[in-house]
Amino acid sequence: xxxxxxxxxxxxxxxxxxxxxxxxxxxxxxxxxxxxxxxxxxxxxxxxxxxxxxxxxxxxxxxxxxxxxxxxxxxxxxxxxxxxxxxxxxxxxxxxxxxxxxxxxxxxxxxxxxxxxxxxxxxxxxxxxxxxxxxxxxxxxxxxxxxxxxxxxxxxxxxxxxxxxxxxxxxx
Amino acid sequence: xxxxxxxxxxxxxxxxxxxxxxxxxxxxxxxxxxxxxxxxxxxxxxxxxxxxxxxxxxxxxxxxxxxxxxxxxxxxxxxxxxxxxxxxxxxxxxxxxxxxxxxxxxxxxxxxxxxxxxxxxxxxxxxxxxxxxxxxxxxxxxxxxxxxxxxxxxxxxxxxxxxxxxxxxxxxxxxxxxxx
Numbered sequence: 001x002x003x004x005x006x007x008x009x010x011x012x013x014x015x016x017x018x019x020x021x022x023x024x025x026x027x028x029x030x031x032x033x034x035x036x037x038x039x040x041x042x043x044x045x046x047x048x049x050x051x052x053x054x055x056x057x058x059x060x061x062x063x064x065x066x067x068x069x070x071x072x073x074x075x076x077x078x079x080x081x082x083x084x085x086x087x088x089x090x091x092x093x094x095x096x097x098x099x100x101x102x103x104x105x106x107x108x109x110x111x112x113x114x115x116x117x118x119x120x121x122x123x124x125x126x127x128x129x130x131x132x133x134x135x136x137x138x139x140x141x142x143x144x145x146x147x148x149x150x151x152x153x154x155x156x157x158x159x160x161x162x163x164x165x166x167x168x169x170x171x172x
Numbered sequence: 173x174x175x176x177x178x179x180x181x182x183x184x185x186x187x188x189x190x191x192x193x194x195x196x197x198x199x200x201x202x203x204x205x206x207x208x209x210x211x212x213x214x215x216x217x218x219x220x221x222x223x224x225x226x227x228x229x230x231x232x233x234x235x236x237x238x239x240x241x242x243x244x245x246x247x248x249x250x251x252x253x254x255x256x257x258x259x260x261x262x263x264x265x266x267x268x269x270x271x272x273x274x275x276x277x278x279x280x281x282x283x284x285x286x287x288x289x290x291x292x293x294x295x296x297x298x299x300x301x302x303x304x305x306x307x308x309x310x311x312x313x314x315x316x317x318x319x320x321x322x323x324x325x326x327x328x329x330x331x332x333x334x335x336x337x338x339x340x341x342x343x344x345x346x347x348x349x350x351x352x
Contacts, residue, residue, distance in 0.1 A: 014228065014229050014230075015228045015229070016228065017228070017229070017230060018225075018226065018227070018228055018229075018331055022193060023230075024230065049264075049267060050264070051191075051192065052191070052280065052281075052284045053191075053260075053263050053264065053267065054187065054188045054189065054190065054191065054259050054260070054263055055187050055188070055190060055256075055257070055259050055260030055263060055264070056187070056190055056192075056193060056194060056197065056230060056232035056233070056256070056260070057192060057193050058193070058230035058232065058233070059187075059230070059232065059233065059256070059257050059260040060260045060263075060264050063257075063260050063261050063264040063265065064264050064268060067264065067265055067268045067269075068268070072265055075261060075264065075265050075268075076261065079257055079260070079261060082229075082230075082233075083229070083233050083237075083253055083257060085228050085229050086227075086228065086229030086230070086233040086234050086237055086253070087233070087237050087249055087250065087253055089227050089228055089229065090223075090224070090227060090229070090234050090237040090238050090241065090249070091237065091241055091246055091249050093223055093227060093238075094237075094238055094241040094242065094249075097223075104345075105342060105345065108341055108342060108345035109338045109341055109342050109345075110219045110222065110338075111215075111341065112311070112312075112315060112337055112338060112340065112341020112342070112344070112345070113218075113219075113222040113315075113334055113337045113338050113341065114215065114218045114219070114222070114306045114312070115306055115307050115312040115313070115315040115316035115319065115337070116222070116315050116316065116318075116319035116333050116334060116336075116337035117218050117221050117222045117225070117334070118218070118299060118302055118303060118306060118307065118316060119315075119316050119317075119319035119320045119323060119333070120195070120221075120225065120319070120323070120330050120333060120334075121195055121198060121221075121295060121298070121299055121302070122295075122299055122320070123320070123323050123324070124193070124195035124196075124295065125195070125292055125295035125296055125299065128192065128196070128288060128291055128292045128295065129292040129296075131288060132285065132288035132289045132291070132292050133289065133292065134285075138285070138289055141286070141289050142289050142292060142293050145289065145290055145293040146293040146296055146297060149293060149294065149297040150297065150300070153207070155203055156189065156199045156200050156203050156294050157185075157189050157200075159290050159293070159294065160189060160191070160287055160290050160291075160294075162290075163286040163287050163289055163290030164283040164284075164286050164287050164290075165283075165286070166286050167282045167283045167284065167285050167286020167287065167289075168279055168282045168283050168286070170282075170286075171282055172282055172285040172286055172289075
């Protein structure tokens with residue numbers, strides 16, 4: 001029963017992959033050795049496509065892997081398996097948070113972590129910048145976009161659209 | 173029911189315009205949920221990231237579930253998560269079955285190098301906004317620099333950064349309380 005297997009494998013990934021979407025890659029690689037759903041080179045293509053399509057990378061890769069293994073129903077099964085542990089665990093955590101929201105210790109901890117999360121965000125941003133800012137035109141575009149964002153607080157979607165058009169116009 | 177549909181549509185939109193991982197989603201979440209709709213505060217959004225970072229599952233889903241639960245309980249959590257994954261399901265299935273050479277297309281590649289630059293700029297923009305309110309006082313500066321040093325210098329994973337920062341803050345808080 002391939003759907004049960006898919007569900008079980010992606011449930012496991014959802015449960016044990018902690019962090020960003022790319023942490024699921026080693027788990028997906030294990031799947032190529034265990035089953036003949038997709039090959040390592042197909043996995044590489046899947047990662048490339050998942051990075052350059054809408055949606056969080058982790059979800060994209062699960063959908064793609066499930067589709068390769070068992071078509072549309074496979075895609076749905078894999079994605080459902082991936083998100084189920086998150087949904088269950090976060091609902092429990094959110095309930096606990098409501099209960100302890102007035103606890104001063106919980107407050108102290110959360111407040112203390114915020115600067116560390118900012119460091120994580122900065123780190124993620126720098127990693128993206130390292131890939132994206134390959135030349136002087138790219139850096140110029142980055143500075144121009146950043147200046148526009150600081151000046152006019154418009155929706156990120158507007159800037160994303162503009163950047164896509166500029167990318168094509170400038171043939172980056 | 174109408175509110176659930178609105179939540180679904182909102183997270184569908186966020187999923188559709190997220191290019192990359194969970195952190196690439198942050199500028200959109202801040203614009204839509206903090207600035208425009210005031211569902212959560214900046215601080216609460218950051219707290220959801222710290223919790224999402226060290227609980228099982230990918231951050232993007234964890235944060236979506238969290239916000240959905242806060243808005244409309246368990247039904248809300250399911251709604252936001254479904255909305256968030258729906259664009260992925262549609263786009264990937266379409267690409268995998270019809271447009272197999274999508275990623276190789278020249279114009280798609282051009283557009284995406286532009287989008288990546290924009291994502292980097294959006295994250296920089298959000299960091300400037302967030303730093304103003306959340307890095308104040310030397311304890312927070314210490315945690316921020318310490319976390320960066322551990323990330324870059326020691327190559328520690330994000331889960332550990334959050335756990336260490338939480339432990340240090342708790343300890344510092346206890347010491348402060350004892351002194352009083």
